[in-house]
Amino acid sequence: MxxxxxxxxxxxxxxxxxxxxxxxxxxxxxxxxxxxxxxxxxxxxxxxxxxxxxxxxxxxxxxxxxxxxxxxxxxxxxxxxxxxxxxxxxxxxxxxxxxxxxxxxxxxxxxxxxxxxxxxxxxxxxxxxxxxxxxxxxxxxxSGNHPAILVVHNDRYGAIASVSTKLAEYEINIGHMEVSRKEQGKEALMVIEVDQNISETTLMDIAKLDNISKVTKIHE
Missing domain, CATH: 3.30.1330.90 (D-3-phosphoglycerate dehydrogenase; domain 3)
Structure with a gap:
């Protein structure tokens, strides 16, 4: 057309x-x-x-x-x-x-x-x-309609808590969060929608956390 x-x-x-x-x-x-x-x-x-x-x-x-x-x-x-x-x-x-x-x-x-x-x-x-x-x-x-980060991580105890704690340190509010994994104890994916765009500094700090292998953001 x-x-x-x-x-x-x-x-x-x-x-x-x-x-x-x-x-x-x-x-x-x-x-x-x-x-x-x-x-x-x-x-x-x-x-x-x-x-x-x-x-x-x-x-x-x-x-x-x-x-x-x-x-x-x-x-x-x-x-x-x-x-x-x-x-x-x-x-x-x-x-x-x-x-x-x-x-x-x-x-x-x-x-x-x-x-x-x-x-x-x-x-x-x-x-x-x-x-x-x-x-x-x-x-x-x-949704793709809100700022979000996707965090690929090892399915280990404390990985999710460390990411949410880091976001709290930067005063970033979580609107929606879910975790998907293919197999227990293997690779998993966090999807976190937030209320504001996340800076590169915050992304780098999250990427440095234990058991985190990749961090990607989507901006509104």
């Missing part, structure tokens, strides 16, 4: 024509970029349910790529995101999947660069709001 103007898909508040299929898709792509932390070189988008059926007509493809390039929903470059992807050397593919998912607007994004890879499953729940349901095999619930 071709757009003459940014206003063909972006309304005064959110991306259209469908807030679920375009604004939400852009937000999922943007969250994936923030979590990956480096410029992606390739991406594969696996689309499920209504995403798979209408992704071209509703601009879901443009929005996903634009978000992955770092474009927010109001960015005037969004309509030309496929051209910008070519300029930046980002190769991408779209795959229409038939498997049934719990939510009709579901996408699995696989991306990579510099030998690193990441896999994320996100859903668009309406009104431009999204949830990340899975990250590299860890089940989670991350």
């Amino acid at each position: 071709k757009y003459r103007s940014v206003f063909d898909i972006i309304g005064p508040i959110m991306v259209g024509p469908s807030s679920s299929h375009t604004a939400g898709a852009a937000r999922i792509g943007l969250v994936a970029r923030q979590l990956f932390q480096i410029e992606p070189e390739w991406a594969a988008f696996h689309l499920y349910g209504s995403f798979a059926k209408t992704y071209q007509g509703h601009g879901t493809d443009v929005a996903l790529v634009g978000g992955l390039l770092g474009f927010d929903t109001h960015d005037h470059r969004m309509t030309q995101s496929l051209d910008f992807a070519k300029e930046r050397g980002l190769t991408y593919s779209f795959h229409e999947e038939e498997a049934h998912m719990d939510h009709p607007n579901t996408v699995k994004i696989r991306l990579g660069a510099e030998g690193e890879e990441m896999e994320l499953v996100g859903i668009s729940i309406g009104g431009g709001k999204v949830e990340v349901k899975e990250l590299n095999g860890f089940e989670l619930r991350l």
Whole structure:
């Protein structure tokens, strides 16, 4: 689908024509970029349910790529995101999947660069709001609508308490927190949504704690 103007898909508040299929898709792509932390070189988008059926007509493809390039929903470059992807050397593919998912607007994004890879499953729940349901095999619930940190850590006694204590030292209030693990005593993932953006100094201090292997932030 071709757009003459940014206003063909972006309304005064959110991306259209469908807030679920375009604004939400852009937000999922943007969250994936923030979590990956480096410029992606390739991406594969696996689309499920209504995403798979209408992704071209509703601009879901443009929005996903634009978000992955770092474009927010109001960015005037969004309509030309496929051209910008070519300029930046980002190769991408779209795959229409038939498997049934719990939510009709579901996408699995696989991306990579510099030998690193990441896999994320996100859903668009309406009104431009999204949830990340899975990250590299860890089940989670991350809205992407609030500042948050993701902490990969060894599943050891005291690891969670040390992170929450460090946040308290910096007077950062936790709005939502959950922990996911694949196997007891192995690698685990903390997802912590907070009330304000977290500084790089705070992130570095958390990364220095015992049993912490990686800290990533998402800003609002």
